[in-house]
Amino acid sequence: MPLDDSGSRLRWGVTLPLPGLPLGAHRFVVEALPGLGYGDVWTAEGGGTDAFTPLAATAAWSDSLRIATGIVPVHTRGPAVLAQTAATLAQLAPGRVLLGLGASVPAHVTDINGIPFDEPYKRTRDVLRFVTRALRGEYVAGDFDTFSIAGYRLPEPPAAPVKVILGALRPGMLRLGFTEGDGAITNLLFPQDVPKVLAAVGPQPPGKELVVKVFVCPTEDRVYARRAARPFLAWILNREPYRKFHEWLGHGELLRDSHERWAAGDREGAQRALPDEVVDALFVSGSPEECRERILSYHLPGVTTVQLYVSATREILASPAALLDTLARLGPGA
Structure with a gap:
């Protein structure tokens, strides 16, 4: 260990x-x-x-x-x-x-x-x-x-x-x-x-x-994992504390499209605007190993x-x- x-x-x-x-x-x-x-x-x-x-x-x-x-x-x-x-x-x-x-x-x-x-x-x-x-x-x-x-x-x-x-x-x-x-x-x-x-x-x-x-979403079905993770991630990353957190970390541009769509009331669009690399990094998926x-x-x-x-x-x-x-x-x- x-x-x-x-x-x-x-x-x-x-x-x-x-x-x-x-x-x-x-x-x-x-x-x-x-x-x-x-x-x-x-x-x-x-x-x-x-x-x-x-x-x-x-x-x-x-x-x-x-x-x-x-x-x-x-x-x-x-x-x-x-x-x-x-x-x-x-x-x-x-x-x-x-x-x-x-x-x-x-x-x-x-x-x-x-x-x-x-x-x-x-x-x-x-x-x-x-x-x-x-x-x-x-x-x-x-x-x-x-x-x-x-x-x-x-x-x-x-x-x-x-x-x-x-x-x-x-x-x-x-x-x-x-x-x-x-x-x-x-x-x-x-x-x-x-x-x-x-x-x-x-x-x-x-x-x-x-x-x-x-x-963690331990499945090799990456499509399923991304579909399951996007609603939560779009919701939480568009809360002010997490938006400011990722701006401090330097990810503001990476999330800008999602933030703009969320602010405009387009919740579905905010989910789709999250880059796959963000979804895969923040909600880990794949085999358990x-x-x-x-x-x-x-x-x-x-x-x-x-x-x-x-x-x-x-x-x-x-x-x-x-x-x-x-x-x-x-x-x-x-």
Whole structure:
């Protein structure tokens, strides 16, 4: 298994629940993951499954996997509720909880929750500061830039530390994650973009995390994979945070046609305007072995964890054996 620059092994994680498989049917997957070399189960939260319920189920089904959110929006839950939830999970999985927080996008905050997407950087910074102090058992009170706390202390702070990292796309949030948190998680970038992210992070103190989330559609039917990926990629790449992210990375011209069509209300045209090279790079496809080789291209010194989002094809979901075989061929034990 690959090593990072400190000699530590690269961690591998899988995002659950897998699309097309009900959460209650995931126990066999969770129980198999350690034997396949995976160390983490990750969740995300947007308009579907919440971030915490799958982690509670994972903690009940496994006594070894780390459970991690990647990410929970900072606007949609109060700071104390976030601290309480992380501390409660830590009772189920002591020393194995990683809380990933982030600004998310207005579509997940305002459009479906009716909450203003105000000052995302400051809100993320303030929630990070509150949650890290609360999880250490400190009494927290006073005014933050985006909220005020009359006074709060966790009745039972975690005995083992809970890491708190930030979803981060550009230098300000990346540096915040590493200076005031335990690191950052980034996604939807090309392998050749990783050095720019690492340069923005700067020297990484021991114990900090840089997680790269990689989207994977393990099928050799490239036409199917591109057709499945385009709606999601057109939607997410035309959200302002990701548009600015790719402009910073230097891909503005590559995506300009898609951006212009999206702004004009032509959603189908925005999908078609995404170059095949973008779709193939940001949503990896091919045989599991081909996908694994491309996943490993993200592993540069400083990257501590690869988080896989696996788009489960019909063939993969045909049987438990097929699903586990694909995860085995994709992952660290291959």
